[in-house]
Amino acid sequence: MAKTWVKVGGAGACTVAVLAFLLNQSTSAAPKPDLKPSAHWVFDADAVAGKTVTDRAGKLTGTLLGAPALVTESNAGAYLHLTGPDDGVMIKTRVAPDAPFLPKEALSVVAWVRVDEPTEWTGVLGCFQDNGPAETGFIVGTNKKKFFFGLSTKGADDGDGKMTYLESKSEFARGRWHHIAAVYDGKQMQLFVNGQLDSTSTEQSGPVLYSKSAPLVIGRYKDDNEDYPLHGAIKEVLLCPHAIAADQVTSHFQADKALVDVPSVVPEGPRFVVEPYLQYVTRTGITVMWETEDPCTAVLEYGTALPAKQQVKVEKPDTMGEVALTGLEPNTKYFYRVVCQDAQGRKLEGKPLTFMTAPGSNDAFSFTVIGDTQRNPVVTGKVAKLMWERRPNFVVHCGDVVDDGASKAQWTGDLFKPCHELFGRVPVFPCIGNHEKDHPHYYKYFSLPKPEYYYSYTYGNAEFFVLDTNSKRNLKSDGEQYKWLEKALAASTAKWKFCYHHHPAYCSDDDDYGNTWKGSSTYGDVRVRNFVALYEKYKVDVVFNGHVHVYERTWPIREGKVDQKNGIVYVTSGGGGGGLENFAPTPPFFKQQFRSDFHFCYANIHQGTFDLKAFDQEGRLFDQFTIKKD
Ligand SMILES: [Fe+2]
Ligand SMILES: [Fe+2]
Incomplete structure (x- = not known):
């Protein structure tokens, strides 16, 4: 466009002052012309x-x-x-x-x-x-x-x-x-x-x-x-x-x-375009963001009890609000509320919301995984509600968060609006897909450590490594991300290591990597497969991706073969709303479980146990697997 x-x-x-309030043909102020x-x-x-x-x-x-x-x-x-x-x-x-x-x-x-x-x-x-x-x-x-x-x-x-x-x-x-x-x-x-x-x-x-x-x-x-x-x-x-x-x-x-x-049906004054939402939680910090229609100053109230007594003031009027809270207690529930004020002094009081700081390495926690929400707010809303009902500690988004990264209406209407209840109480950690088009909206709406397109975070006893697998990045061993990933994986002392990015290293899709109905396929993105050597060298446990609008879980893979003892499980979770896709007519070597349906994954970790369940858009369980380690 x-x-x-x-x-x-x-x-x-101009607004015309009128006396009559009753509205029908017989009591109209003037006869209605036939146009x-x-x-x-x-x-x-x-x-x-x-x-x-x-x-x-x-x-x-x-x-x-x-x-x-x-x-x-x-x-x-x-x-x-x-x-x-x-x-x-x-x-x-x-x-x-x-x-x-x-x-x-x-x-x-x-x-x-x-x-x-x-x-x-x-x-x-x-x-x-x-x-x-x-x-x-x-x-x-x-x-x-x-x-x-x-x-x-x-x-x-x-x-x-x-x-x-x-x-x-x-x-x-x-x-x-x-x-x-x-x-x-x-x-x-x-x-x-x-x-x-x-x-x-x-x-x-x-x-x-x-x-x-x-x-x-x-x-x-x-x-x-x-x-x-x-x-x-x-x-x-x-x-x-x-x-x-x-x-x-x-x-x-x-x-x-x-x-x-007729009086306005909506209150006068400032309005949230994007209701408050959470970013990048750690053991002692979290970032709260929001967007208003017109520039506002704001006060972020927070505390461990209501009414929340601590405050951070945003003095400079802006439509985007972003406050990074620090010095919080680990593994603790907080209340927070955003109160905005426009240039006329009119107030907008957000509802009291909650968040939880990250726990310690011996504590249990859970997260959900979604991908490819794109432009389907009805399905995205259904899946977001089901995720919220599971009360996860955080959400992993595997990219293609919108269908067109340049469209602000999609960010506000197709992503944040259907997800506002979830994102207001549960921080989302995204990775960038191809549909974001590397647009500034991605960097405006998400607050991540620089350079943002790749980053890592620790939660409990797990560390997550997030990559940008779009073609504008050099994904080879001399590329910035590869070098960073190798260093970060080598330095990690986390018990569980997860990587995620948008494009799949392995998948059974029928036509993204060669038309399987007429010829051959690489069954995954060979550019992304460059990273597999690092995943295997540093013993990553599970790799998540989106892009293919299905669910798939591979057998554990190592060195191009199924290896049940030492292999890595690859999970495609691209069922957040984008049009569903199909599978190749014959199974590749790694195929174990898949399903073409809107869905999300729900993962639980406690010490040496990792458990993942996949639910469809009606909340029905259709896959589950567990990994245990000492
Ligand atoms: Fe997609
Ligand atoms: Fe994609």
């Missing part, structure tokens, strides 16, 4: 039946996605409440450019919308593709706290389509109703907010340019490679194959203008 923005002149959006739409979706009990949404003007029946609620309130009337990560309304999954219901020469989209949680990209109504430089169709939505009207036309076509994102000058009020109208007459784009012209652009001209296929969707910013929900509410959406006159827009707004005076 390469988005270009235009910011242009126009009348400012002659080709499609008109109204979210009320007459139109929504089960999963079906009737089109009052045409034949574009919609289907509810996820589980949005149809709500009726005395002051706002009926609306569709969109709260879940997969909520929305699918009108058509694939629309061809010559579909008769698509506006061609001109178009208007009119809607009553409420955004409760502003995020990076949301959609009100769209039929578009924005895939790298290829940009086609139209989309009306929001970006952070502004509305936008995206349009691609034949007049501005640069070969594969060029979209103009016309952004509203004014910010919308979170949790309050807004009337928006996006109008295009073949020469000019106009964006109206609450009946007033807000912004215009003449960058586009001529007929709308559509791709070969695009979905027509309400309540999501959705094309072939992006899919983000709107968190809020929609009352009605109209699609017109013509440009609506400005006075018609105003009249349409006026008819239900009492909606803009």
Whole structure:
């Protein structure tokens, strides 16, 4: 996605004071004009039946996605409440450019919308593709706290389509109703907010340019490679194959203008974009992080009892918060709470949370393993809940934490949001996968010892060595990581040694390392296998990886053979949400247990006993193994 923005002149959006509060046709402030739409979706009990949404003007029946609620309130009337990560309304999954219901020469989209949680990209109504430089169709939505009207036309076509994102000058009020109208007459784009012209652009001209296929969707910013929900509410959406006159827009707004005076459904003041979460716990320290919508100062309260008496102040206003606590008691439960304050002095009080410092080498502890959460918040949420129910001491993430490291919406909406309860109480130790694209977001959201892309940590009697196995790193014996790993493994006195990285040294995948249905495979990443010599030399116990979206546990391997006595077990755990993969038709020499399903692993260690269990997304145990040593 390469988005270009235009910011242009126009009348400012204004809030119109109204007297009437009752909202229905008979008591409206003004008669509602007939905008002659080709499609008109109204979210009320007459139109929504089960999963079906009737089109009052045409034949574009919609289907509810996820589980949005149809709500009726005395002051706002009926609306569709969109709260879940997969909520929305699918009108058509694939629309061809010559579909008769698509506006061609001109178009208007009119809607009553409420955004409760502003995020990076949301959609009100769209039929578009924005895939790298290829940009086609139209989309009306929001970006952070502004509305936008995206349009691609034949007049501005640069070969594969060029979209103009016309952004509203004014910010919308979170949790309050807004009337928006996006109008295009073949020469000019106009964006109206609450009946007033807000912004215009003449960058586009001529007929709308559509791709070969695009979905027509309400309540999501959705094309072939992006899919983000709107968190809020929609009352009605109209699609017109013509440009609506400005006075018609105003009249349409006026008819239900009492909606803009309905109080906000969300509290005023600062808001967490990412709720507080934990990083890099040791016996005497831990790092607490969070992100707010606007810059805030903060106080981190912590202590071994409530109310927590110790404090760390963050005096410099920022959207990212990061406090490294030191001098803590080992193996001890702490309470903590983040209290933020914005420039207006408004406070945001996080809920009291807990963490546990690392135990000593004789104490029992547990951790969970997940990989490849990517962009599937429903499954990631299910797996995160199951992990939290096990009350692990920490979480190992085997990389591909998001699907596109450059997409902030994926970090906030697809990773941290479904994992917030777990990550707020259990520190996560990640490794970087290929889908993060080495983007600064990885280094912004995770706080790890420098140089961050590789690091190690000790927990109880175990030491964990974390590597970056992406191709931009030199993984050979003269590379930085190899040299570091050799030194670190040689120096380690830990009873248990675990390594993890994203790509597998060994796996039974069918097509990542050669198409096994048609030819041969290396059954793993040969670049990563360079590290195996070190694993074997320094007696690493288990190696974890993700990348292949399955579960697999190998027989213990040493020197390219199964060696039950001295071999190393390799565990692939890539079942956190990314699309599931398949296995080769014939088994490689190391194959022992595998399963293609969403899952997580749960490991327990006490002194010389290591036990690992694998659970599927329903919490059903499907594999277990134990290693014992003196
Ligand atoms: Fe992946
Ligand atoms: Fe991957």
